[in-house]
Amino acid sequence: MAEVKNSGLLRSDTGILQSKDACVVIVRTEWNAAIVDELEKGCRSALEKAGAHVQDVITVPGAFEIPFGIKAYWEVHKYKDDRPRAFIALGCVLRGDTPHFEYVCRAVTDGILQLNMLLPVPTIFGVLTVDNQQQADERIGGRHGHKGEEAAITALKMISLLKSFKQPTAP
Numbered sequence: 001m002a003e004v005k006n007s008g009l010l011r012s013d014t015g016i017l018q019s020k021d022a023c024v025v026i027v028r029t030e031w032n033a034a035i036v037d038e039l040e041k042g043c044r045s046a047l048e049k050a051g052a053h054v055q056d057v058i059t060v061p062g063a064f065e066i067p068f069g070i071k072a073y074w075e076v077h078k079y080k081d082d083r084p085r086a087f088i089a090l091g092c093v094l095r096g097d098t099p100h101f102e103y104v105c106r107a108v109t110d111g112i113l114q115l116n117m118l119l120p121v122p123t124i125f126g127v128l129t130v131d132n133q134q135q136a137d138e139r140i141g142g143r144h145g146h147k148g149e150e151a152a153i154t155a156l157k158m159i160s161l162l163k164s165f166k167q168p169t170a171p
Helices: 033-049 063-077 100-118 133-138 147-166
Strands: 023-029 053-060 086-094 123-130 140-142
Touching: 023 033, 023 063, 033 053, 033 086, 033 123, 033 140, 033 147, 053 063, 063 086, 063 100, 063 123, 086 100, 086 133, 086 147, 100 123, 123 133, 123 147, 133 140
Parallel strands: 023 053, 023 086, 086 123
Antiparallel strands: none
16 A cells, blocks of 8 residues: 555655755646645645745646646746746545546546656646545545645656756766
């Protein structure tokens, strides 16, 4: 089972370098707003602690629309000096009584994967796909950690990884 204690992500700042210029855009959903609000709070807190800042928060109706929101934002900002260094997708899809859950989860997962292959900046998956409210609560500060914080730290590590590719190596 994936539990926060099984990961070194939060125990190590390895890979987080010079976060002060890390401009991050959060794309969040309207659905399950109370849960997504908590994800965003944790995300913002972790970014601020590292000295990074949230450049913008884009709200889309649901998880299905997250990839479009990210791609559209990138297209408008990609040539600007303040273009984002990473996107963080935040949402929560709760299982219902129909197969809709599987379709939405697959679509947002595939969409974020495609963005990571197409855009020159990372898109971090901070979308909870859970069976019930209890599972969501366990992932916004419960026994499974805080997925909003984890998404922020992952974004900072990916930004640093990209920077490391661009730095000249010593002879």
